[in-house]
Amino acid sequence: MNQYKYEEKSLLGGWRIEVRKGIKHLGNIGKNPSSGAFQYYEGPNNTLNYSFENPDLDALKKRIENK
Numbered sequence: 030m031n032q033y034k035y036e037e038k039s040l041l042g043g044w045r046i047e048v049r050k051g052i053k054h055l056g057n058i059g060k061n062p063s064s065g066a067f068q069y070y071e072g073p074n075n076t077l078n079y080s081f082e083n084p085d086l087d088a089l090k091k092r093i094e095n096k
Contacts, residue, residue: 033094048093056080058089069093 031051035058038045046058054073061068061082067089068079083089 033090035090055093058086 031053034049036047036049038047044060048055048058048069056069056071056073056075058067058069059076059079060066064084066082066084067086069081069089069092070076070078071080081089081092083092
């Protein structure tokens with residue numbers, strides 16, 4: 030069974046967490062600079078439109094996995 034994996038990445042433009050299921054890159058989690066909440070961007074290249082936002086990272090991960 031494919032498990033969800035969360036890989037933290039440091040980039041020149043900031044920080045993100047890659048969301049993967051098996052080898053498939055599903056999207057990214059970033060941090061809202063204004064509110065500090067975590068945002069999930071569905072799709073490996075999506076950096077503009079987030080799908081979910083939550084101040085609790087673990088709660089956001091559960092929502093992604095139950096989608």
